[in-house]
Amino acid sequence: MPTLSDLVVRHTALDAADLDWLHSLVSDWQLLADLSFADLILWAPLLERRNPKVLDEPGAGGDQGWIAIAQMRPTTGPTVYHDDIVGTVAAKGERHLIDTAWNERRICREGDPDWSTGVPVREETIPVRRALPNGEGRFLGVIQRSTNLSSARTPSRLELTYLQSASDLAQMVAEGRFPFSGEEPILVRSPRVGDGLLRLDRAGRVTYASPNALSAYRRLGLHADLVGAELGRLTAALCYSDEPINEDLMIVASGRAAKETEVESGGTIVQLRAIPLIVGGGRIGALVLIRDVTELRRRERELMTKDATIREIHHRVKNNLQTVAALLRLQARRLQVPEGREALEEAVRRVGSIAIVHETLSMAPEEFADFDEIADRVIAMAGEVSAPEAAVTPRRVGTFGVLPSIVATPLAMALTELLQNALQHGRPRRLQVVVEARGDRLNVVVWDDGRGLPADFDLDSTTSLGLQIVRTLVEGELSGKLTIEPRHGGGTEVTLSIPLPTS
DSSP states (O other): OOOHHHHHHHHOOOOHHHHHHHHHHHHHTHHHHHHHTSEEEEEEEOOOTTSOOOTTSTTOSOTTOEEEEEEEOOSSSOOSOSSOOTTOEEOTTTSHHHHHHHHHTSOBOOSOOBOTTSSOEEEEEEEEEEEOTTSOEEEEEEEEEEEEOTTOOOOOHHHHHHHHHHHHHHHHHHHTOSSOTTOOOOOTTSOOGGGOEEEEOTTSBEEEEOHHHHHHHHHHTOOSOSTTSBHHHHHHHHHOTTSOOOHHHHHHHHTOSSOEEEEEETTEEEEEEEEEEEETTEEEEEEEEEEEOHHHHHHHHHHHHHHHHHHHHHHHHHHHHHHHHHHHHHHHHHOOOHHHHHHHHHHHHHHHHHHHHHHHHHTSSSSEEEHHHHHHHHHHHHHHTSOTTTOOOOEEESOOOEEEHHHHHHHHHHHHHHHHHIIIIIOOSOEEEEEEEETTEEEEEEEEOSSOOOTTOOGGGOOOHHHHHHHIIIIIISOOEEEEEEOTTSSEEEEEEEEOOOO
16 A cells, blocks of 8 residues: 555655645544544645646645545544545545535535445545644645444533544644644554543643543542642642652643653553644643553563563673683693694684673663674684784675574674684685675675685585584574585685574
8 A cells, every 4th residue: 555655745746844744643643533433534635746736825726636645543433434545536526525625724514424335424624734934824635534423322421522622623733733843753652532531721620531531540549530620730749749840740731732741659650641722823721641551661661671681691691601711711721732722722712702792682672783793803803813924804894784692693603613714724815704685684705815625625524613513503503505615716705695584
């Protein structure tokens, strides 16, 4: 399905600022759909880009028809449109209310319910206006609001409050006051209408409290009624009796600004979001959405604790591996047998490469590591232990990126073995690690210009412990492919092709 951006760019003459405004609108219009108990469809005027109309003038635009660029269904009532409407084109005159709202720059509610779909549907249209810095406005499209009336009944006070609030928000959309200009995008975790809703008057007093909102305040310690109370002072008395009051609380709880905050009392954490209602140039009150996030924050703290524990484990494993490497190094210095000393030194390098991975993971927020840093340290370690007369400094070309630990550890060990093998047996003048990511595979080539492979070399029958380790790591642990072949122009080329985990 095409995105809002795709449809706007391809089929309308709206500019980048218009598109940003529409993105802000649709990121938060679930609020309007839920308060309205209605489906929302955003229509934009189809315009030929080579001959764009002036959208700021009444009646301009819409000559080519309309295209649906976004759609939202309510969570508080039945939907009208079970199929997706986005991308649908309507000719001029086909949808009378859309044309009227656009041409007359007003909300249109006239008309009898439409029975064409088999259920009664009330249609309303709301012009979408973008506020400009000079105080003027630019009209961008029309919201079609469709309400399924099949379950119509005498509305409760909650439903009446929802509908009145929806009417105020719709007027704000038509006046260019919603979404709020300059505010940060609303996060998915923000409170929704069903979580709890308070309606405030101009003075910040509660005129209506939904059952869920009242329950949240009961958990904060409220024993009286919310209606009639000044929300800011009441919340401050519940949550900040023995400490300085959070400044954001008074702003949010009074409904003076579109902001969010959290309050805590008695182990209960409640999230508040204020939506000022500004209609006709003046603030008539505010909506405050409320959500009890106690359990969510508890889980977040548990995850943070678990994450810190995992990082501490990686840190201790790194320390233990470094201790083992130090003991092996000390033992190697006391050995008089060259073969034994060399074997212990190889073991030190292998343990060291694993320690580097754990050290990186101990500083990472998750079980992922920046492998470029690991690879550079492994390459540097290989260069430091190479023979002084070789004077070879291995180089990395390309980027590994961030890899999960299940890939990073065996890959670091394999890289260590390949570099060490090339330095010890190839005696190269140049040694490079070339990295290339292709979709879901990582290709690593280690090449040198040294002596090259023996004439009778066979990977399947080699007795080299290092190469046997590399093959086991690549094919066994990483489910990859390993090839070793002579390099054109002299030397050896080793290729690792490793599939990357999809999640």
